[in-house]
Amino acid sequence: MSIPREYGSILDAVRGLTWPARRRVGGVHTGSHLSRLRGRAPELSEYRLYRQGDDPRQLDWKLLARSDRAFIRLSDDRAVHPTWLLVDATASMRYPAPAHTKWRTACALAVALAAISQRAGDPVGAVIVGGHGTLQVRARTRSDVVPELIATLGSVEPGGSAPLAPATLHIPARARLVIVSDLLGDEEALRHDAAARHGAGGDVHVIHITSRGELDPPGGVSLVVDPEDPAIERPMDAETREVYLRRYAEWRAETARAWRLAGAAYRQVQAEDDVARLVRGIVTAAPGRSS
Amino acid sequence: MPTLLAPGYLLAALVAAAGVGALHLLAWRRPTPAPLPTARFAPGASPRALVRVRRLNDPLLLALRVLALLLAGLALSRPARTPALRGVARVVVMDASRAVQRVAEVEDSARVSARGADFVSRVRVDSVARLLPDSALGARAEARGVLSAGLIVAVREARRLARTFESVEIAVVSPFARESWDAATVAIRGEWPGRVALLHVTARDSVGAAVARSRRGDAVSRGSAPDTEPATASAAAPVTAPVTAPAFSRRVPPADDPVGAAFALAPLERSARALRVRRGPPTTEDSAFASGGGVVVAWPARTGSENTGAAEVLAARDLAVSGRFVRDALAASTGDVMLRWGDGTAAVREWFTGSGCIRSAGFQPAEVGDDVLRPGMLALAAGLSAPCGDIDWTPVAPEALARLAAAPAIPATRQGGRALPPEDSLWLRRVLLLLTAAVLVVEWWMRRRAAAAARARSRAPVATSREAA
Numbered sequence: 001m002s003i004p005r006e007y008g009s010i011l012d013a014v015r016g017l018t019w020p021a022r023r024r025v026g027g028v029h030t031g032s033h034l035s036r037l038r039g040r041a042p043e044l045s046e047y048r049l050y051r052q053g054d055d056p057r058q059l060d061w062k063l064l065a066r067s068d069r070a071f072i073r074l075s076d077d078r079a080v081h082p083t084w085l086l087v088d089a090t091a092s093m094r095y096p097a098p099a100h101t102k103w104r105t106a107c108a109l110a111v112a113l114a115a116i117s118q119r120a121g122d123p124v125g126a127v128i129v130g131g132h133g134t135l136q137v138r139a140r141t142r143s144d145v146v147p148e149l150i151a152t153l154g155s156v157e158p159g160g161s162a163p164l165a166p167a168t169l170h171i172p173a174r175a176r177l178v179i180v181s182d183l184l185g186d187e188e189a190l191r192h193d194a195a196a197r198h199g200a201g202g203d204v205h206v207i208h209i210t211s212r213g214e215l216d217p218p219g220g221v222s223l224v225v226d227p228e229d230p231a232i233e234r235p236m237d238a239e240t241r242e243v244y245l246r247r248y249a250e251w252r253a254e255t256a257r258a259w260r261l262a263g264a265a266y267r268q269v270q271a272e273d274d275v276a277r278l279v280r281g282i283v284t285a286a287p288g289r290s291s
Numbered sequence: 292m293p294t295l296l297a298p299g300y301l302l303a304a305l306v307a308a309a310g311v312g313a314l315h316l317l318a319w320r321r322p323t324p325a326p327l328p329t330a331r332f333a334p335g336a337s338p339r340a341l342v343r344v345r346r347l348n349d350p351l352l353l354a355l356r357v358l359a360l361l362l363a364g365l366a367l368s369r370p371a372r373t374p375a376l377r378g379v380a381r382v383v384v385m386d387a388s389r390a391v392q393r394v395a396e397v398e399d400s401a402r403v404s405a406r407g408a409d410f411v412s413r414v415r416v417d418s419v420a421r422l423l424p425d426s427a428l429g430a431r432a433e434a435r436g437v438l439s440a441g442l443i444v445a446v447r448e449a450r451r452l453a454r455t456f457e458s459v460e461i462a463v464v465s466p467f468a469r470e471s472w473d474a475a476t477v478a479i480r481g482e483w484p485g486r487v488a489l490l491h492v493t494a495r496d497s498v499g500a501a502v503a504r505s506r507r508g509d510a511v512s513r514g515s516a517p518d519t520e521p522a523t524a525s526a527a528a529p530v531t532a533p534v535t536a537p538a539f540s541r542r543v544p545p546a547d548d549p550v551g552a553a554f555a556l557a558p559l560e561r562s563a564r565a566l567r568v569r570r571g572p573p574t575t576e577d578s579a580f581a582s583g584g585g586v587v588v589a590w591p592a593r594t595g596s597e598n599t600g601a602a603e604v605l606a607a608r609d610l611a612v613s614g615r616f617v618r619d620a621l622a623a624s625t626g627d628v629m630l631r632w633g634d635g636t637a638a639v640r641e642w643f644t645g646s647g648c649i650r651s652a653g654f655q656p657a658e659v660g661d662d663v664l665r666p667g668m669l670a671l672a673a674g675l676s677a678p679c680g681d682i683d684w685t686p687v688a689p690e691a692l693a694r695l696a697a698a699p700a701i702p703a704t705r706q707g708g709r710a711l712p713p714e715d716s717l718w719l720r721r722v723l724l725l726l727t728a729a730v731l732v733v734e735w736w737m738r739r740r741a742a743a744a745a746r747a748r749s750r751a752p753v754a755t756s757r758e759a760a
Contacts, residue, residue, distance in 0.1 A: 092328035102328075184328050214329045224327035233324060234333035247332040 006104075007111050007150055013276035014112045018120055019283040021081045022203050022265060026174055031080030031121050047071040081203070082125070082139050083117040084171040085110045086164060087153065088181030088209075089130025091227040094158040096213045105271040105278075106180045106209055107153045112279040113178055115146050122176075127167045128152060131160025134167050139175075161228035165189035168197075176203040179264075183208050183255060184228065191262050198263030206259050207282065208268040214248070215270065217241060296369035296715060304364020308357040315353045349741060355734040359727050366723035371715050378409035380456040382445045385428050386465030388417045388436025390684045392493040397464050398428050400490045404462040412448045416441030416465070422448060436471035438463070442479045449483055454714070461487045466494030467692060469683040473609065477694045489696050494684045540585065543568040549656040549663040550590050554676065557669040561683070562586075562676035565647070572622050573649050582645025588675045590652045591619040600657035604633035610674055612667035615660060621653035629675070639675065648679035 003011065021033040050059060050070035058072045087110050093103040114124045118141065125139030126149050135156065137149050163186040164179070171177055177197060179190065183206070194204040217224070217236060226232035234240065252268065259266040267285070269278045295301060327333075347353055383401045391397055405411040413423040417432035420440035441463070449459045461483060465471065480487055541559070543566070544551030554568050565585030567577060571592040581587045600615030607630050618632070626642035629650060641650045652675070656663045677683075686692075 095326060095328050097326065182328060184331075211328075214327065217327065221322050223322040223324045224330040224333060225324045226330040227326040227328060229331075232330050234330050235322065235336050236325075236327075236333055240334050240336060244329075244333040247334075248329055251332060 003147060004150060004154065007108065010108050010112050010275050010279070011115050011146075014116055014279050015119075017116050017280065017283050019113065019116045021176060023201070025079050025081045025203075026201060029080045031078055033079055033081040033120075033122075035077035035079035044073060045075045048074055080122050080141070081117075081120075082123040082172060082175040083114070084139060084175050084177050085114060085124070085126040085149075086167060086171070086177060086179045086181070087126060087128045088164060088179075088185065089128050089132075089156045089158045090161050090185055091131065091159045092161075092182050092184045093130075093209070094227065095211055100158070101271040102182060102209050102211050103158045105269070105273075105275060106207075107150075108275040109207055109209075109269070109278060109282075110153065110178075110180050111146060111150055112275065113282070114149050116279070116283060117176075118143065118146055124149070125171075126152065127170055128156055129162050129164050129167045130156055130158050131162065132156060134162070134170075136170060161185060163189065165193050168193050173197055173200045174202050176205065178205045178207065180207045180209065182210065187255065191259055191264075194259070194264045195262035204262075204264040205282070206264045206266045208252075208255070208259075208266065209271055210252070210268060211271045217244065294371050294373055295365075296371050298368050300367035300369075301361075301364040304360045304367075307364075308360045311356050311360065312347070312353060315347045315349060352734060352737055352741065355730055355737060359730040359734060362723050362727040362730060366720045366727060369715055370719050370723070372719075373714075376453075376455070376457040378456045379407065379458045379460070380410040380412070380449075380452040381405050381408035382412045382414060382449045382452065382459065382461045384414045384416055384420075384438070384441040384445045384461065384463040384465070385423075386416050386436050386438070386441070386463075386471065386492070387428055387431050388468075388471055389431065389433045390436055390466050390468035390471055390494050391431055392466070392495045394428055394431045396492045398426070400464040400492055401428070401462070402426070404464065404488060404490055408460075410452065410456065412445075412452065414441050414444045414448065416471075420444040436465070436468065437473070438465060438467075438471045439473055439475045439479050442476065442483075446479065446483045449485065453485075459485055461485065462490060463487060463695075464490045464492060466492050466684065467686050468494050469685050469687050472687045472691065477691065480695050487696055489692060491686075494686060540565045540567070542566070544570055544590075548593065549658060550672075553656065553663040553668050553672040556664060557672035557676065559673060559676055562673065563647075563678045566676050568676070573651075577649065578644055581647035581649045584646040586647055586676065586679055587649045588652065589622055589649060591655055593655070593658075597658045598655065599659045600655075600662070603654075605630050605638055605654075605671065606633065607631075607671075607674060610670055612671045614662040614665065614668060615657035616662075617655045617657065619653050619655055622651035626651075630671070641679070643679060646679075650675055 025031075025033045025035055047060065047063070048071065050072050054072050058074075060071050060073050063069070063071050087106055089103070093106060094100050095102050110126065114126065118124045121141055123139040123141045124137075124145050126137040128135040128137075135152055137145065137152050139145075164181060165186050168177065168190070173196075177194070179194070181187075181190075183190075194206070197204050219238065219241070222236045224234050224236045234244075236244065256266050256268060265285070267282055381404065383404055385397050385401050387394060387397065401413065411426075413426060413428070414420055415423050415428060416436055416438060418434035418437060420437065420443065422444060442461075445461050445463075449461055453459045467489070541562075543554040546552050546555050548570065550568065550570065559566075563586035565580070565583070566588070567580055567585060568588045568590070569577065570590050573581075573587050573589045577587045577589070598617045600617045603614065603616045603618070605612045605614075605616070610630075621637060621640055623640050623642060626640040628637040628639070629641045630637075630639035630652075632638050638654055639650055639652050641648050656668060662668060
């Protein structure tokens with residue numbers, strides 16, 4: 001399966017990047033992320049005195065022979081971290097016309113993060129929610145998952161106003177959930193779900209996509225219509241524009257605060273920015289990178 | 292010819308129509324919808340905006356509104372119609388007063404003056420003026436003519452005719468005796484901007500008239516002899532044969548009498564040739580003197596006391612005198628009133644007897660002071676000494692006649708009937724107002740229909756967006 005040209009540059013740009021988990025993962029399969037389990041990994045971490053009940057196979061017999069004391073060899077296990085991408089394909093992502101920059105940026109981010117995760121050996125899956133319904137790419141570690149994701153995203157035309165929160169039911173609670181959305185839909189329900197995942201040991205990333213047209217609407221007189229709810233039509237002139245800018249900024253600040261309080265890694269990106277730089281910012285800001 | 296009596300309203304309507312046209316270049320338009328995912332953060336307001344358009348919007352509505360404005364403005368500007376003027380009309384003032392020698396001569400002159408006219412109105416003037424229904428003037432009236440009254444009627448009639456005829460003239464056929472003339476005559480003529488033609492006829496002879504009246508035994512021609520005529524006058528008249536008054540006789544009280552002093556100093560050039568001024572009621576001899584053509588002025592007898600009198604005003608037709616007088620009883624209660632007090636009661640009465648007359652004064656001048664020597668009292672004395680009936684058939688001065696014939700100094704546009712206002716066309720105003728109302732109803736209906744269409748249009752983009760979504 002060939003990679004479309006439009007994704008070639010971003011895949012090249014993110015080659016070599018790693019995206020460690022923000023917290024120790026609970027997977028049993030060996031991977032690149034620190035595991036909560038400490039076991040028999042070849043890399044020694046520390047010694048501990050043998051206690052009754054420990055596995056005798058972990059005894060360091062050479063040390064016992066030298067010191068006549070029984071020590072247990074401990075090591076940090078590394079495990080895989082399944083990564084799920086929840087991509088918003090509702091009508092609000094189809095903006096601005098005709099380039100649909102928000103949607104294209106969301107696709108590029110999803111593909112880049114999927115590629116980074118897949119190269120780290122993590123299973124990568126995706127759920128795409130839009131007017132067509134919910135499309136799913138099963139989580140796998142095979143290298144063709146990225147082309148499959150690209151193909152799936154390419155088949156999607158954003159539209160409708162379907163909620164995102166129900167789609168999270170398909171995603172394991174402890175997986176790394178990456179929400180790529182403009183959060184203009186059921187943001188509150190999605191956030192509550194993210195909070196529950198965080199409480200359950202999951203890892204949630206929110207990539208809030210905005211657009212220059214939303215952050216700084218063009219001047220003049222116009223009638224703006226919400227593509228997800230055509231009943232919402234508001235005049236936009238010099239006077240109402242000031243109110244709009246203030247309200248939108250307040251909402252973004254409040255949303256960022258709420259998501260962070262919910263334990264999610266929140267990052268607001270502008271669709272017109274360089275995607276490679278955005279991806280680097282996302283993966284390098286992860287707290288688990290230092291470990 | 293159609294015209295407007297209040298064109299300002301039409302001008303205002305034109306300005307308003309221009310304003311409406313300018314407003315139609317501005318339109319509340321629904322801006323072009325543009326998708327914005329974050330539209331919910333914009334405040335809710337009416338999705339309309341005032342935009343300037345290059346082409347007139349709603350041209351039909353604009354046409355109806357402009358039409359309504361113009362119709363209303365035209366109705367309020369009072370459209371009027373000036374009738375087409377053609378032809379010549381003439382108003383002939385025919386003097387039939389006592390100053391006219393022969394009525395037939397007046398009729399002949401009037402006929403001559405009316406020659407060539409398409410329409411002729413005739414005004415008869417004696418002591419009053421009236422329009423004649425036909426060309427018959429009627430008999431001469433033994434009364435003083437009033438040319439001013441005749442001119443008033445003639446000017447009114449000429450103005451009426453000026454609405455129909457292109458040219459209207461006034462012609463006055465009269466001997467133009469002084470007695471028919473007064474101070475208002477020239478001023479009244481000034482009210483008519485057109486031409487006034489003057490045609491002279493022969494005036495009567497004053498002496499001849501008096502003689503003729505005497506021969507007819509016309510004892511009273513204007514006023515009847517008073518019922519309370521003293522016995523010396525009324526009772527003596529049948530037994531006392533009328534005597535012919537001397538050619539020139541003038542008897543007045545002595546100069547130490549205030550009345551005598553006034554008459555001594557008064558300008559009596561135009562007084563009766565036979566004049567007798569006496570103190571006390573007229574006697575049989577006075578009646579005989581008057582019957583012979585003389586003028587007797589009877590003043591109350593002197594009381595002997597030095598009365599100071601009271602401030603009073605006496606007024607005659609062309610005379611007003613203020614001074615100190617003592618009111619006294621009039622010797623007669625009938626006869627023509629020659630002089631009145633300021634309150635309107637009679638002060639001097641005159642009645643004819645034979646070919647002369649007797650005048651009875653009901654007041655005395657003040658014995659003290661110089662009131663009797665003042666110009667007013669002297670003019671009063673001159674007036675009381677005038678010939679009987681105040682007959683003065685001598686023609687007025689040529690200068691006065693020239694002023695009467697001269698056209699007043701007014702613009703030529705007011706000549707004839709052209710200066711008169713056109714007739715306000717009330718029915719046309721009503722029709723215009725009805726049309727205005729009809730146009731406004733149509734405009735209201737069209738506006739409702741346009742609003743319904745706009746509502747339908749405003750719903751259309753929403754449906755399209757929903758489909759797109």
